[in-house]
Amino acid sequence: MVWKNILVLTALLNLYGVWGSIQAPSALNLRITKNKTVDIPSTLYGYMWEDINQSGDGGLYAELLQNRAFQGVIPGTQAALFGWQPFQGAWLSVTSDTQGVSSALPNSLEVDIPSFVNGPIGFENTGYWGIKVQSGWTYTASFYAKSSTFSGSITASLTSSTTGQVFSTQTLKGINSKWKQFTFQFTPNTTAPDTENVFRITVNGADAQGASIFFGMFSLFPPTFRGRENGMRIDLAEAFAATRPSVWRFPGGNNLEGGSWDTRWKWNETIGPIENRPGRIGDWSYPNTDGLGLLEYLNWAEDLGAEPILGIWAGISIANYSELSSWPVVPEDELKPYVDDAINEIHFITDPAGSSDLAKLREQYGRKEPYALTFIEVGNEDQFQPDSYAAYRWNAFVSAISAEFPHLEFLATTQPSTALNPAYKRIDFHQYAVPQWFHDAAFMFDDYPRNGTKWFIGEYAVTSTNTSCNLGAISCGRLAFPTLEGAAAEAAFMTGMERNSDVVFASAYAPSLQHLRNFQWSPDIMSFTAGTLIKSASYFVQQMFSANRGTQVLETTPASTNDSFPLFWVASHNNKTNAMFLKVSNVGSDDIVFDLSFDFPVGGFGTAITLANPPLTVNSGVFSVANTPEYPEAIVPVSSAFAIVDPTKFNYTFPAQSVTVLSLSVKI
Numbered sequence: 001m002v003w004k005n006i007l008v009l010t011a012l013l014n015l016y017g018v019w020g021s022i023q024a025p026s027a028l029n030l031r032i033t034k035n036k037t038v039d040i041p042s043t044l045y046g047y048m049w050e051d052i053n054q055s056g057d058g059g060l061y062a063e064l065l066q067n068r069a070f071q072g073v074i075p076g077t078q079a080a081l082f083g084w085q086p087f088q089g090a091w092l093s094v095t096s097d098t099q100g101v102s103s104a105l106p107n108s109l110e111v112d113i114p115s116f117v118n119g120p121i122g123f124e125n126t127g128y129w130g131i132k133v134q135s136g137w138t139y140t141a142s143f144y145a146k147s148s149t150f151s152g153s154i155t156a157s158l159t160s161s162t163t164g165q166v167f168s169t170q171t172l173k174g175i176n177s178k179w180k181q182f183t184f185q186f187t188p189n190t191t192a193p194d195t196e197n198v199f200r201i202t203v204n205g206a207d208a209q210g211a212s213i214f215f216g217m218f219s220l221f222p223p224t225f226r227g228r229e230n231g232m233r234i235d236l237a238e239a240f241a242a243t244r245p246s247v248w249r250f251p252g253g254n255n256l257e258g259g260s261w262d263t264r265w266k267w268n269e270t271i272g273p274i275e276n277r278p279g280r281i282g283d284w285s286y287p288n289t290d291g292l293g294l295l296e297y298l299n300w301a302e303d304l305g306a307e308p309i310l311g312i313w314a315g316i317s318i319a320n321y322s323e324l325s326s327w328p329v330v331p332e333d334e335l336k337p338y339v340d341d342a343i344n345e346i347h348f349i350t351d352p353a354g355s356s357d358l359a360k361l362r363e364q365y366g367r368k369e370p371y372a373l374t375f376i377e378v379g380n381e382d383q384f385q386p387d388s389y390a391a392y393r394w395n396a397f398v399s400a401i402s403a404e405f406p407h408l409e410f411l412a413t414t415q416p417s418t419a420l421n422p423a424y425k426r427i428d429f430h431q432y433a434v435p436q437w438f439h440d441a442a443f444m445f446d447d448y449p450r451n452g453t454k455w456f457i458g459e460y461a462v463t464s465t466n467t468s469c470n471l472g473a474i475s476c477g478r479l480a481f482p483t484l485e486g487a488a489a490e491a492a493f494m495t496g497m498e499r500n501s502d503v504v505f506a507s508a509y510a511p512s513l514q515h516l517r518n519f520q521w522s523p524d525i526m527s528f529t530a531g532t533l534i535k536s537a538s539y540f541v542q543q544m545f546s547a548n549r550g551t552q553v554l555e556t557t558p559a560s561t562n563d564s565f566p567l568f569w570v571a572s573h574n575n576k577t578n579a580m581f582l583k584v585s586n587v588g589s590d591d592i593v594f595d596l597s598f599d600f601p602v603g604g605f606g607t608a609i610t611l612a613n614p615p616l617t618v619n620s621g622v623f624s625v626a627n628t629p630e631y632p633e634a635i636v637p638v639s640s641a642f643a644i645v646d647p648t649k650f651n652y653t654f655p656a657q658s659v660t661v662l663s664l665s666v667k668i
Helices: 002-015 234-242 294-304 336-350 357-364 386-404 435-441 484-499 537-547
Strands: 026-039 046-048 084-087 091-095 108-112 120-125 139-146 154-160 166-172 180-186 197-204 212-221 247-250 307-312 375-378 409-412 426-433 454-462 504-509 513-515 526-528 533-535 552-557 567-574 579-586 592-598 602-611 638-643 649-654 658-666
Touching: 026 567, 046 504, 084 091, 108 120, 120 154, 139 154, 154 180, 166 180, 197 212, 234 294, 234 526, 234 533, 234 537, 247 294, 247 504, 294 307, 294 336, 307 336, 307 504, 336 357, 336 386, 375 386, 386 409, 426 435, 435 454, 435 484, 454 484, 484 504, 484 537, 484 567, 484 579, 484 658, 537 602, 537 658, 579 592, 649 658
Parallel strands: 026 592, 046 247, 247 307, 307 375, 375 409, 409 426, 426 454, 454 504, 513 526
Antiparallel strands: 026 552, 084 120, 091 108, 108 212, 120 197, 139 180, 139 212, 154 166, 154 197, 526 533, 552 567, 567 579, 579 658, 592 649, 602 638, 602 658
């Protein structure tokens, strides 16, 4: 109803010239033929993933407790307690002086109860800047505890930190001097009005006076996407799934590489029970629990129906990115253990059930059958160390892995101009830039040689409108959120990718998620908090292009060339559904009419999905060029239907600064 009102208001504003002077839209002729020029690969649209902006821990990974196992912290420091706070005067500290829950988790929470106290006393976790409490959900919780000086009951609850309202509670008994895991559920019958809620643990002060109680490895999970154990947050997962991605590149990105060799992402430390995962300091300034590990990523890709693109560590850390750094690249004579580690990872993923120790280990951890795996990406952004990559690192990984897995295909991560041995057949290309770059780059593959080399546009986004910026820098004119202008520019580029998808076999918008309370990069395709989700204009472009896919590109006359500015387009046909799609980006400031004609009959009606102005925010009287926390639905796609009188031609007006997908029923 809100958007109906906005559309009516828009019509009135246009009528009275509020948007500017009324001009007759210019017209272009476009003929779409039945000639099919390119087969569109099923892998064309997807996402690049790494844990940045709390996108994993605190985001897609559904765990609700922050700093749940005191991983990557220094015992005895106040910083080690982030996410935790005392309740009613308990003394808290993180310690490694007592044996931890496991060898992987040496740190514990020591809770000391004062000698003269009555009533409930304990501690609480504030979640990832809040905890969503939803009526009808069942929350699964657990923690380990031990004490030699206390044997009474422990109370766990979900409680409002502002009003003290208790939404659900459980009383637990049986603590003793050895670690014991307590597992229980919360079933709140009231939805909290906000996310200012905590996970609270208390004891009766009169029973616990002077006692020391140790706790470790906490967990609190809401229901997850498709009911996966240790799985994904439902609203974020559903938003990804709604775009129908067909590739999922993981685990990064910079977060694959580590700040040093030893702090790289280690696949074998991200599998098995969460008690056995030590976690690490990630590359984006916060600890990673690695609860979202290799098997979780692979299950997630399966749930999406997406092809995994597995990144493997290739001998450099992010310290090598700086020209001033003295941190070494792994020398050639020390590289073999890392190559062997990648081979073991692939065996773990792909070996038939029961055929090897690694296959049996995979089954032990819950997955009997192998996963499908085709693409291996060797490193990440190795253009920062091209000499060693070309001299020996690329060859070492590709030669050894292909000898054991001849069916795999490899992606290089240097500049396309870097000569490699063996020559690369697929390359990962990244670009963050201003809108004009994307306008121009819509044609970068039109004349690319068809020599068997294929591109993965593994990271791309409009990040700024300041042409003087270093666009790799996080400061300097960066957009806070994706704008409509940027989304239209990205769509223009995407028409070129799809039109040339015999060369561009896959793409991945990046970064994916941004927690609004702790982020290191902007803009991002979706922003969120503990209880909210904001889909950007760029998100809707990804959804419009990915969810409306043809199987072959159709020839158009004129071809989409630089002469068409500010209009960009691609036409395609789906031979399974007999639908035709025309995707059009108008990056200009005026409406443009296309006189469309066809050399095949089209059905009697068509549908349109349009992402366009007016960016008039609800009841505000001000303009918004992006979806923001204040105006999360300022720019959303609008669907409509239209009649087609002549089955061989009609005209259609594409609004200024817009992205449109027309869907037609055809006979080709």
